[in-house]
Structure formats: structure tokens, C-alpha cells
Amino acid sequence: MRLGAGRRRGRVAAGRARAAGLCLAALASAGCAQAQAGAAAGADDAAADTAAVTDTAAAGIDTAAAVTDTARAGAPAYEIRGARWWNGEGFEPRTMHVAGGRFVQRPPGRADSVLDLSGAWVVPPYGEAHTHSPAYSRERVEAFERAGVFYAMIMNVHASTWAENASWFEGPVEATATVAAFTAPNGHPVQFGLRGGGRLEEFDGDWITAVASEADVEAKWAATAALNRDFIKTFLLYSDRYEERASDETIPPRYRGMDPALLPGLVRRAHAAGLRVATHVRTRHDFAVAAAAGTDILAHLPGFSMGPGSLEEFDDPDRRADLENPDRFRLTPADVAAAADAGVTVITTIGSLGQPLPEDIDPDARAYVEGLWRVRRDILAHNLRLLRDAGVTIAIGSDAGEGDPVEEALVVHELDVFDPAEILHMLAAESPRLIFPERRIGRLEEGFEASFLALEANPLEDMAALRRIRLRFKGAPLPN
Ligand SMILES: [Zn+2]
Numbered sequence: 318m319r320l321g322a323g324r325r326r327g328r329v330a331a332g333r334a335r336a337a338g339l340c341l342a343a344l345a346s347a348g349c350a351q352a353q354a355g356a357a358a359g360a361d362d363a364a365a366d367t368a369a370v371t372d373t374a375a376a377g378i379d380t381a382a383a384v385t386d387t388a389r390a391g392a393p394a395y396e397i398r399g400a401r402w403w404n405g406e407g408f409e410p411r412t413m414h415v416a417g418g419r420f421v422q423r424p425p426g427r428a429d430s431v432l433d434l435s436g437a438w439v440v441p442p443y444g445e446a447h448t449h450s451p452a453y454s455r456e457r458v459e460a461f462e463r464a465g466v467f468y469a470m471i472m473n474v475h476a477s478t479w480a481e482n483a484s485w486f487e488g489p490v491e492a493t494a495t496v497a498a499f500t501a502p503n504g505h506p507v508q509f510g511l512r513g514g515g516r517l518e519e520f521d522g523d524w525i526t527a528v529a530s531e532a533d534v535e536a537k538w539a540a541t542a543a544l545n546r547d548f549i550k551t552f553l554l555y556s557d558r559y560e561e562r563a564s565d566e567t568i569p570p571r572y573r574g575m576d577p578a579l580l581p582g583l584v585r586r587a588h589a590a591g592l593r594v595a596t597h598v599r600t601r602h603d604f605a606v607a608a609a610a611g612t613d614i615l616a617h618l619p620g621f622s623m624g625p626g627s628l629e630e631f632d633d634p635d636r637r638a639d640l641e642n643p644d645r646f647r648l649t650p651a652d653v654a655a656a657a658d659a660g661v662t663v664i665t666t667i668g669s670l671g672q673p674l675p676e677d678i679d680p681d682a683r684a685y686v687e688g689l690w691r692v693r694r695d696i697l698a699h700n701l702r703l704l705r706d707a708g709v710t711i712a713i714g715s716d717a718g719e720g721d722p723v724e725e726a727l728v729v730h731e732l733d734v735f736d737p738a739e740i741l742h743m744l745a746a747e748s749p750r751l752i753f754p755e756r757r758i759g760r761l762e763e764g765f766e767a768s769f770l771a772l773e774a775n776p777l778e779d780m781a782a783l784r785r786i787r788l789r790f791k792g793a794p795l796p797n
């Protein structure tokens with residue numbers, strides 16, 4: 318098991334962790350925060366003019382649409398031979414045709430070119446349902462392209478950054494994004510913006526929208542709604558204890574979200590404006606509150622982050638309380654039934670199930686850490702099994718600073734809840750459809766967008782084959 322470098326960094330109290338040869342970063346609710354924190358550090362160039370930001374962002378989106386249409390109109394026709402094609406359940410040998418950027422039954426005339434993909438296993442491109450870092454790093458966009466991740470959901474980015482960088486997603490990698498997520502003025506993830514002397518006023522309305530009351534929502538809604546085209550993001554953390562924690566400044570922001578009483582109203586406003594709602598959830602109570610409020614997307618699977626995030630935090634009773642109260646993270650049949658009725662999609666963001674410990678670790682520490690991983694792993698598997706059995710849609714999202722959804726898919730596979738076909742379906746069909754619900758993607762059939770990956774081996778036999786890409790195709794072959 319390998320941890321993404323982004324998860325290895327940052328969270329852990331570096332000195333102590335190094336001394337112990339230990340890193341527990343993957344256990345922390347670090348994913349979102351790390352990418353955002355890195356970005357927050359460079360956020361000083363944030364554009365102050367909200368109207369300008371909105372216009373630029375909108376222009377970027379329109380341009381992307383125009384580019385796609387132009388590509389289709391002039392796209393050459395292809396005949397693709399020799400491969401086995403994913404049909405949603407398994408692979409079957411077919412000859413496929415592409416014209417005008419879509420799969421067609423027969424080409425309108427002679428194919429402009431014939432691709433021989435003999436021996437290849439063809440799957441739809443992958444979707445990353447929860448990420449931040451590509452919005453801040455062009456290298457990350459390029460890494461997604463190489464990994465066959467053509468669709469990404471940017472689960473919050475500075476509006477000012479997105480206005481500048483949205484054009485990165487007009488190529489093979491496309492994204493939908495939300496900006497200025499709703500949270501409490503002292504709630505997750507503001508701690509990362511405040512680091513190094515940052516002030517809330519500097520990023521409120523750009524990176525997050527700080528709301529403590531319905532009056533705040535009323536005052537700030539219009540500006541944040543205008544910045545968003547597709548969906549908004551909201552934060553719930555330990556919502557069952559919101560009241561007792563709201564003004565307790567000994568509780569760090571990473572353990573606190575917005576007032577859950579504000580969520581139903583935000584969902585109503587968003588839906589009236591044609592926007593979807595994603596909610597960061599940490600506990601099963603957060604999950605239930607969000608599903609009941611009508612949230613469309615649960616940005617995390619409860620249990621994804623529980624317990625101490627570093628060795629220093631092992632002595633913190635608040636962190637240890639997670640482990641002493643695992644039912645705080647364990648979904649119930651009633652929770653998932655409500656989520657199924659509400660039609661929500663749940664994004665995995667598991668990140669890691671643990672890692673090998675150094676030989677010379679103190680035995681008590683080893684027992685504690687391994688126990689922690691075991692509890693967390695059991696809860697994640699339990700939650701996924703319930704969700705699957707209830708028919709809740711699950712999408713693959715890594716929330717990783719440097720990893721990708723393929724890595725996440727392999728981790729989900731390790732939980733022994735889903736077979737490889739189910740995981741491929743989540744990665745290459747459900748995630749893309751969550752990201753672009755209006756588009757015909759995620760299937761290799763007539764009328765669908767002609768985008769695919771030709772793999773060297775059968776991923777149902779070895780999921781690592783998801784990484785062995787011979788050819789990437791999006792309307793036309795992409796350069797290798
Ligand atoms: Zn995130």
C-alpha cells in the first residue's frame with residue numbers, strides 16, 4: 318500500500334512522526350485541506366472584483382463548450398478494430414465506429430482512419446469525483462490526462478483562482494467546479510486560510526463563504542450563487558454537537574462545520590437557482606442531516622477520517638473520542654434508506670487503509686495504530702456494504718493532493734465489498750455521470766461521446782491494469 322505524497326506531508330507533526338518513523342497523515346481529514354492550504358498560501362493575488370471574476374469564469378465555460386462543438390463538427394471518422402469493449406458488466410469483442418466525436422452504428426462513409434487495437438481492453442475514461450489540486454496546478458491536470466482521468470469535480474477552489482485556471486480544463490481533462498464553499502466563520506477548512514497570518518476577510522467570498530446565521534446566508538447568498546455555475550459546497554462536521562461547540566474556541570476548526578440548521582435553506586436556494594449541493598460530511602449524523610436536507614452529493618464517506626491524525630493527537634481526548642465512539646461513524650440501515658430515497662450520490666475519499674509500520678515501533682503504539690486502522694477499515698466496509706445494498710450511487714473520489722481516483726479505486730477494492738466490475742462501473746461510469754450529468758458519457762455505445770481508454774490487460778482480472786493505458790481517445794487519439 319502506497320500513500321500519496323500529498324497525504325504523507327503536512328498533517329503530521331513532522332519531528333515527532335519522523336522520530337517514530339511513523340506517518341498517520343492518511344487518517345486525518347487532510348485531503349481537502351491540504352490542496353486548499355497550499356493554494357491558500359498563494360491566494361494573495363486573489364482578484365477583489367467579484368463581478369470581473371464571475372464574468373471571466375463564465376467566459377471560460379462558454380469557450381469550453383464552443384471548442385467541444387467545433388471539434389465534433391470537423392472530427393474525422395474512425396473504425397476501431399480488434400479490441401474487447403466494456404459493456405457495463407464485462408468485455409465483448411466488437412468493431413466500433415466513431416463519427417462527429419460520437420460512437421455510431423456505422424460510419425457515414427469511409428472511415429478516415431482505421432485503428433487496430435488488437436488485444437486491448439477498452440473502458441470509458443475515468444472520473445475523479447472529489448479533488449482540488451488540479452485547479453491550482455497545471456502539472457496535476459497533465460497527470461490526470463496521463464492517468465486517463467478525463468473528468469474531474471473540483472470540490473471547492475478560490476473563485477479568483479478558478480477564473481484564471483478554468484481554461485486548463487478545455488482539453489482532454491474537463492472539470493466542473495465550485496467556489497466559495499459555505500462553512501462557519503470558525504469552521505473547517507478556514508484553519509488553512511488563517512495559517513501564516515491569513516485573515517478571514519481575505520478569503521471570505523472567494524475561497525469560503527462564512528455563515529453563522531440565516532442573516533449571513535441572506536446577506537451573502539447572491540454573491541456566492543453568482544460565482545457558481547453547477548453546484549455549491551457546504552460543510553458539516555460533528556453536526557450533532559454543533560450547539561455545544563459553536564463558540565468553544567478550544568475546538569479547532571477542523572472539528573466544526575456550519576450550523577446544520579442553515580443547510581435546508583441553502584439547499585432550497587441552490588435548487589431554485591439550478592445549482593446542485595455537495596456537503597462535506599464527517600459523521601453518520603452529518604450524513605443523515607445532509608440527506609434529509611436534500612443535498613445531492615455527499616462529498617465523503619463517514620469514517621473516511623476518524624481518530625487521531627498524528628502522533629501528537631493521540632493524547633488528545635477529543636481525537637481519541639472518535640475511536641471510543643465508533644458508532645459516530647457507522648451508518649445505520651435507516652440512514653442509507655433515507656439516502657437512497659433522497660437519490661444522493663456518496664463519494665468515497667477513503668485515501669488509505671493504513672501502511673506498514675516500522676519494525677522498531679513501541680509495541681503499545683503499534684497495537685494502538687493497528688487497532689485504529691482495523692476499526693476504521695471495518696466501519697468503511699460496513700458503510701459501503703449498506704450503501705450498495707440500499708442501491709445508493711457511489712462515486713470514486715480521492716480528495717488527494719497528489720493521488721488520483723485510480724489509486725482510490727484500488728483502495729476501495731481492498732475492502733472486499735465490491736468486485737472489480739462494480740468498481741470499474743463507479744470509476745468510469747458513475748463518477749463521470751456525477752460530474753457531467755447532462756452528457757452522454759460513461760458508456761461505450763452508439764450516441765455516446767467517443768472517449769475511451771485502451772488498456773493492455775483485463776482490469777477485471779487485475780485492477781492494476783487500470784494503469785496500463787495503451788491509447789487515450791477523446792474524439793480522436795491523444796498523443797501518448
Ligand atoms: Zn476535499
